[in-house]
Amino acid sequence: GDPVIFAAASMKTALDEISADFTAETGTKPAISYAGSGALAKQIIAAAPADMFISAAEDWMDKVDQAGLLTPGSRADMLGNTLVLVATKDEPVDLTTLPAKLGPKDHLAMAMVDSVPAGQYGKAALSHMGLWDKLEPSVAQADNVRATLALVATGEAPYGIVYKTDAVAEPKVHVVATFPADSHPAITYPVALIKDGPAPAEAKAFYDYLKTPKAVAILEAQGFEVLTK
Amino acid sequence: MQLELSLRHDFGSFDIDVAFTAPKGVTALFGPSGAGKTTVIDAVAGLLRPQHGKVVANGDVLLDTAAGVFLAPNRRRIGYVFQEPRLFPHLSVRSNLLYGQRFAPRAAEGQDFDKVTAMLGIGALLDRRPGALSGGEKARVSIGRALLSKPRLLLLDEPLAALDAARREEILPFIERLRDAGLPVLLVSHSIGEVARLAQTVVLLRNGRVVAAGPAATLFADPSLAASLGGAEAGTVIPARVAGTEPDGLIRLDTAGGPVFVTDAPTTPGTALRLRIHASDVIVSRTRPEGLSALNILAGHVRRIEADPDGRAFVEIAIAEGQSILSRLTQRSVAALGLAPGVACHAILKTVALSRDDLGAA
Amino acid sequence: MQLELSLRHDFGSFDIDVAFTAPKGVTALFGPSGAGKTTVIDAVAGLLRPQHGKVVANGDVLLDTAAGVFLAPNRRRIGYVFQEPRLFPHLSVRSNLLYGQRFAPRAAEGQDFDKVTAMLGIGALLDRRPGALSGGEKARVSIGRALLSKPRLLLLDEPLAALDAARREEILPFIERLRDAGLPVLLVSHSIGEVARLAQTVVLLRNGRVVAAGPAATLFADPSLAASLGGAEAGTVIPARVAGTEPDGLIRLDTAGGPVFVTDAPTTPGTALRLRIHASDVIVSRTRPEGLSALNILAGHVRRIEADPDGRAFVEIAIAEGQSILSRLTQRSVAALGLAPGVACHAILKTVALSRDDLGAA
Amino acid sequence: MTSALGPVLSAEEWTAVVLSLKVATVAVAASLPLGIWVATVLARSRLPGLWLLNALVHLPLILPPVVTGYALLLTFGRRGWVGQFLDQWFGFTFAFQWTGAALAAAVMSFPLMVRSIRLAIEAVDPKLEQAASTLGASRIAVFLTVTLPLIAPGVIAGMIVAFAKAMGEFGATITFVSNIPGRTQTLPSAIYAFLQVPGGEVQAARLAGVSVIIAVGALVASEVIARRVAKRIGGQ
Amino acid sequence: MTSALGPVLSAEEWTAVVLSLKVATVAVAASLPLGIWVATVLARSRLPGLWLLNALVHLPLILPPVVTGYALLLTFGRRGWVGQFLDQWFGFTFAFQWTGAALAAAVMSFPLMVRSIRLAIEAVDPKLEQAASTLGASRIAVFLTVTLPLIAPGVIAGMIVAFAKAMGEFGATITFVSNIPGRTQTLPSAIYAFLQVPGGEVQAARLAGVSVIIAVGALVASEVIARRVAKRIGGQ
Ligand SMILES: Nc1ncnc2c1ncn2[C@@H]1O[C@H](COP(=O)(O)OP(=O)(O)OP(=O)(O)O)[C@@H](O)[C@H]1O
Ligand SMILES: Nc1ncnc2c1ncn2[C@@H]1O[C@H](COP(=O)(O)OP(=O)(O)OP(=O)(O)O)[C@@H](O)[C@H]1O
Ligand code: MOO
Numbered sequence A: 001g002d003p004v005i006f007a008a009a010s011m012k013t014a015l016d017e018i019s020a021d022f023t024a025e026t027g028t029k030p031a032i033s034y035a036g037s038g039a040l041a042k043q044i045i046a047a048a049p050a051d052m053f054i055s056a057a058e059d060w061m062d063k064v065d066q067a068g069l070l071t072p073g074s075r076a077d078m079l080g081n082t083l084v085l086v087a088t089k090d091e092p093v094d095l096t097t098l099p100a101k102l103g104p105k106d107h108l109a110m111a112m113v114d115s116v117p118a119g120q121y122g123k124a125a126l127s128h129m130g131l132w133d134k135l136e137p138s139v140a141q142a143d144n145v146r147a148t149l150a151l152v153a154t155g156e157a158p159y160g161i162v163y164k165t166d167a168v169a170e171p172k173v174h175v176v177a178t179f180p181a182d183s184h185p186a187i188t189y190p191v192a193l194i195k196d197g198p199a200p201a202e203a204k205a206f207y208d209y210l211k212t213p214k215a216v217a218i219l220e221a222q223g224f225e226v227l228t229k
Numbered sequence B, C: 001m002q003l004e005l006s007l008r009h010d011f012g013s014f015d016i017d018v019a020f021t022a023p024k025g026v027t028a029l030f031g032p033s034g035a036g037k038t039t040v041i042d043a044v045a046g047l048l049r050p051q052h053g054k055v056v057a058n059g060d061v062l063l064d065t066a067a068g069v070f071l072a073p074n075r076r077r078i079g080y081v082f083q084e085p086r087l088f089p090h091l092s093v094r095s096n097l098l099y100g101q102r103f104a105p106r107a108a109e110g111q112d113f114d115k116v117t118a119m120l121g122i123g124a125l126l127d128r129r130p131g132a133l134s135g136g137e138k139a140r141v142s143i144g145r146a147l148l149s150k151p152r153l154l155l156l157d158e159p160l161a162a163l164d165a166a167r168r169e170e171i172l173p174f175i176e177r178l179r180d181a182g183l184p185v186l187l188v189s190h191s192i193g194e195v196a197r198l199a200q201t202v203v204l205l206r207n208g209r210v211v212a213a214g215p216a217a218t219l220f221a222d223p224s225l226a227a228s229l230g231g232a233e234a235g236t237v238i239p240a241r242v243a244g245t246e247p248d249g250l251i252r253l254d255t256a257g258g259p260v261f262v263t264d265a266p267t268t269p270g271t272a273l274r275l276r277i278h279a280s281d282v283i284v285s286r287t288r289p290e291g292l293s294a295l296n297i298l299a300g301h302v303r304r305i306e307a308d309p310d311g312r313a314f315v316e317i318a319i320a321e322g323q324s325i326l327s328r329l330t331q332r333s334v335a336a337l338g339l340a341p342g343v344a345c346h347a348i349l350k351t352v353a354l355s356r357d358d359l360g361a362a
Numbered sequence D, E: 001m002t003s004a005l006g007p008v009l010s011a012e013e014w015t016a017v018v019l020s021l022k023v024a025t026v027a028v029a030a031s032l033p034l035g036i037w038v039a040t041v042l043a044r045s046r047l048p049g050l051w052l053l054n055a056l057v058h059l060p061l062i063l064p065p066v067v068t069g070y071a072l073l074l075t076f077g078r079r080g081w082v083g084q085f086l087d088q089w090f091g092f093t094f095a096f097q098w099t100g101a102a103l104a105a106a107v108m109s110f111p112l113m114v115r116s117i118r119l120a121i122e123a124v125d126p127k128l129e130q131a132a133s134t135l136g137a138s139r140i141a142v143f144l145t146v147t148l149p150l151i152a153p154g155v156i157a158g159m160i161v162a163f164a165k166a167m168g169e170f171g172a173t174i175t176f177v178s179n180i181p182g183r184t185q186t187l188p189s190a191i192y193a194f195l196q197v198p199g200g201e202v203q204a205a206r207l208a209g210v211s212v213i214i215a216v217g218a219l220v221a222s223e224v225i226a227r228r229v230a231k232r233i234g235g236q
């Protein structure tokens, strides 16, 4: 049968493309369910019929792992991402001057800083750079990265912290700074096969397909750093 | 059938405490607005569950609060014509009329649909909805709906109040026939004429209490109740029997006081009838008058005179043992004619209203 | 005030096409159920906007479809007593009664609250809500609500149908007084007694058409209309004038046919009154009868006899130029007495109902 | 039809449209009897504990949809206490099936349906029901022949708000049955997925347009029906 | 109170509770007049284009909340065509303010409020309104003195479903005004945040409990009021 893939919603563009190629080559059509990593992890724990999970955060994959639902040896950190500062004006910004650049009524858009991974990384980075305390009152937290980006794209907030992958595809915003990789924990997207899925063989084939050059090219075009090349 | 009812209920601002027994035939509840007539009827129908009470119809206990008995309204097989029409707005007139039929036992005998609609003059309205009917049309459909539900007991709460005299005259004989066929009826009416014509028994209510109850003839002949029964409307009811038809078409009735001629009555000799005689329709004469257009002159003697403070009097004229006629006269006439208890006189009747008596009734 | 009305409207299953002029006083709309009475009243109130029509009250154009004029109901200052009570369920009886007052011009003269509630006998109900009232109580509150809204025109759609005779007797004089004070009234009633007592003008409707319209006296005296006016209920209205009070308290009235004595009437000599005489209350005699309790014997001559197919006849007795009394007799009596047009006779009256005439009216 | 909408909708989206319609229709139809019953109880019964039932019915409105979805997952999931039971005894499961999406939609729209029906019931004149009972109709017969026809406009209104809500429900659905194309991916889930990736707004707007057209169509149809019913009741 | 609930709620959560209450209350109160007006128009007017207004009112029900939130952002955001105007001329902005959260809650709950009120209006007997007009009441006076009191139970029902919905609204709110603790962080946002981190379920359940207690309290209170009103209307 067709494998069921649970994937973080931010993977949709790339994964849809890869999946189309995969279907063309093998005739197998993966059914990909895109949702928040947390929701997907909980569903897998609640015995969802999934063959493979691509999480946007390590901790949710850990949860599934702890429940003993991963196919041993299949977990791998598949992708890496970079945290960037975006703005509508294409004008590079020195991150340390960011608090000064924000007017009293201006907001810095971020994903939810305590719960959504992009927000957590962003908070860690700002804290590491000693900017968090000054910026915290100006932070507007969206429930996901796309909503964060939308706040900047619509001009609601002059600056936002998002993944490079999101910034790349939105023509209305520009990357004006990149956070140093050591300012926050590594951003990784772990992948794993799930035990007792409905189509383990086909899922394994797709799992492997993700490492093919064709797939890697698509992922990189979206701005991901592919760790499992 | 017989209906025994006792009922106590306190609404807070109004409390009712009545008990009466209604024998076979039509029992009228009579009394001023707010006396508790609808309340009594609602209790019989099972729509009011009184604080204390007992209702027994023909031996079936419909309600007995002491024994915790309460028969649901739909199991009482009662035809209730409500004071306000309460038609089902979503159903056509025809469906309203037929509503009760499907719930009645197949075997039970009921009224003929076409006859009922013809009598009520609603044949042309069958496909309309109640929202498009006039007040009187609604009232008529409501009567038809109750009649067609094959009831074992009929509750009529001012069924004819919204109708014109002509229409009333078509419906009254129908109710008389139902009564004569043995269907017990509890009737609320403000028209003393209707009550006298239909009812064997009258229960006089006032302020939630029974003021008087008994056979219609007795109550109507009681001058002390005349005011309660509506003053000018007071009158008496005497028994009569059809004697035969005269060559000119008039029907001759025999009463204890002599013959009475009417134009419109059953013609079968021997039929028992009740004549209703309006007190203000009775002229009194000491001698038998001649050359008058009035054909009906009954002989009797004065039994009692009750003078009013307003210059008038009720004169009770006995025409036989236990049969009296009331006459309402000015006190000047009483004096001029020298009327006093025991004096022989003639009662001259202009109009008589009559209704066929239930042959089995007293 | 004068009301001119013309109205054409087609409901699909019923169409109405009427036109009449109502002079000062009470105008009664009379006719069988479904004749279109409420429809006419609704058009006057502005609740029905007819397809074609014109309503002019006292010179104010309320409606003129040809000219595109339509005065909103709330600007007509009409007191409408609906056929069904239509009380506001969320307001107490008191608030229902006072509802119209706040919208009426301060300066307009209105009725006294306490007098109206006393007359209607609803003083004890003021704090209740309509849901807890009996049928007749609701009807009375509805009358009160309209009376207290300081109307310039009163529309009464069977206002007394749900009430007992005693209560009616308390309300009727009040309406008479309003009429006499100049308030124009359009009245729907199925009671010919009420109509004869209150109305100067009668409009007879049937099937959405005007059958007859004109002064009450003329219409009631027309034997050919007697059946339309309710057969047995037919009667005439003749003018009378108070002559004085007799030593025994009876009040003497002068009519064209001679004196009439009544117990209950205004006592001021000269007051114009209207006597209503029920056709079936009139006994006819060729010679002046003696020794009768009836005090009222009017002389006249037979003008017309209309025989019924049922063995009875209406006899019109002229007592003066343009003044007649109707008598309903059996044809046997007509023959026995030798009555024929031109024959001199006496009309013996038992009961007379009377109402005070509007002194300014014709 | 698939081909006619070909230029507008991909095969997968077309599947989502059909699934959404199925889910919303089944959700409304299946919950209607219970909705009428609960509304009747809330409107008419005077039992003391009813506030609890009332609160329970309103819960999905009060709680963020994700919470409701999660509660459904914990209850009706394959490991959930009810889900387990259904699975074992009837071999039936809501989990990750379109039936689960229907359940989520039904639960989320239930308070709206009940409110409408309840308001309609409260507006029925008990005097008409009394009249029916004197004419011999049992309580059930009264309900079927008098109450139900009279509340029809309210029932239709309840069904249509429930349908609209079911067409738009997303939070509880995606949390409960995930977003599996062809199986549990409804229109709102598909819209959500588009909104999560750069440049997906146009796609999302297109699907939202489809959703609006369907729901507004249903809305207008329901109005027409409700008007007709109301007219019949109003007379002529 | 803050201290009494100290063991249960953190200061920040307590702020979210208060804010949620404020947002829901203002949302309901501010949209009520418009809700009554729209319900009246939908119930009574026979204008041909009304289905459009009807559809517009129902949109937030049909669309996934995120879409509504996004639409609000595009319209009332600082750069939105209405938002810009408001900002320039009145110096007023919804963006990132609790007022924006109230606007989102109002928009999302509006269809529910309108439905309830509309059903109530349709149940009012026009004969009573006619009676009022013959007694001299203008159309506005009729509405205020007859219609409005008679629909009170429906208005209360509409307010309470709207309040419940406003207490639970999350998707449109966070999309429109995002989540700024102390300013726009409502209870549902806080609950959502807890559900996004592993192990946060217990915390989320705690806040959901608070939310339910508040909404059920309002629900029960509204029932009591509505019953009382209905009783007065029903007569004694
Ligand atoms: N909306 C309507 N559609 C169709 N027919 C109607 C409508 N309203 C009234 N009618 C019909 O018009 C006729 C006249 O009605 P109306 O209410 O004026 O009668 P009415 O003279 O007041 O009778 P009643 O004494 O019974 O009240 C009736 O036959 C009635 O059925
Ligand atoms: N629910 C109630 N609460 C309080 N009082 C009530 C209630 N129902 C009826 N009453 C009162 O009980 C009395 C009797 O009412 P009922 O309806 O039996 O009168 P009725 O004799 O039928 O009068 P009518 O001829 O006016 O219809 C009235 O005074 C009425 O106000
Ligand atoms: O209750 Mo929602 O926010 O419409 O899914």
Ligand SMILES: [Mg+2]
Pocket: B037, B038, B039, B083, B157, C134, C135, C136
């Ligand atoms: Mg009554």
Ligand SMILES: [Mg+2]
Pocket: B134, B135, B136, C037, C038, C039, C083, C157
């Ligand atoms: Mg009428």
